[in-house]
Amino acid sequence: MILRHPLSDIQSENIGDNTRIWQFCVILKDAKVGQNCNICAHVLIENDVEIGNNVTIKSGVQVWDGVTIEDNVFVGPNVTFTNDLFPRSKVYPKSFERTLLRKGCSIGANSTIVAGVVIGESAFVGAGSVVTKDIPSGTLWYGNPAKMKGYIAEDGTVVKL
Template structure:
């Protein structure tokens, strides 16, 4: 299902994926099956989204971001892809960010460029992730730090 008020230019969208109103998907993006992309999202060209991913409203996913299967991205999560952004100055390539299988990112979290969030990791709402997050780890705060609690596998 692709809402008629969205602008989906990619043809690489899996079966049973739902894309809601006011979503823009650029032509190079790949989105897996059984995903739910909520309203007011932007997905750039060099983006890969796996299967069974939920992306809540207000999320922009920039070039260089890969989101693996079974990931939850909360409302208004901010991904970044340029460590030194300047107006009208573009890097030769963008940093690669990976959100690993089963991870969850809480509302309004900020993910800096080049970060890997591990398998089943959980990012607390409003956290600013400045370093890689290990598998099965919960991080919160600014900068995000481990709670020392481990999630069950």
């Protein structure tokens, strides 16, 4: 069963069991959302989007075409994704850049994820960061532009450089 707020606009039928969708969310018809996710208020999910299981997307996030989010990912409030490296009004690319968030990574609040990057498994992006290039698995990055500041140990602790 999907737990959906009556003030959300859910057009997709590809949503897994035990997923919660809060008020003022829009999920377009071709989007895929896994099981046991928490989609907080004011989230937009476009058509060419795949979201795995146990994903949390906090309020104010827009997940544009071309974004894939694997299992157990945390996306903080107001994270911004882009999908076009050279946007122009009323000019659309033949295809959008692909962005991939690997299993278990976390993206801090107000971060910007530039189109076409891969954020590795269990990586951590600190709040307010601007991610302009791929982030290896198990690493800690923050800043503008985001730079590597440490590692995430297997037990989840941070080892700073």
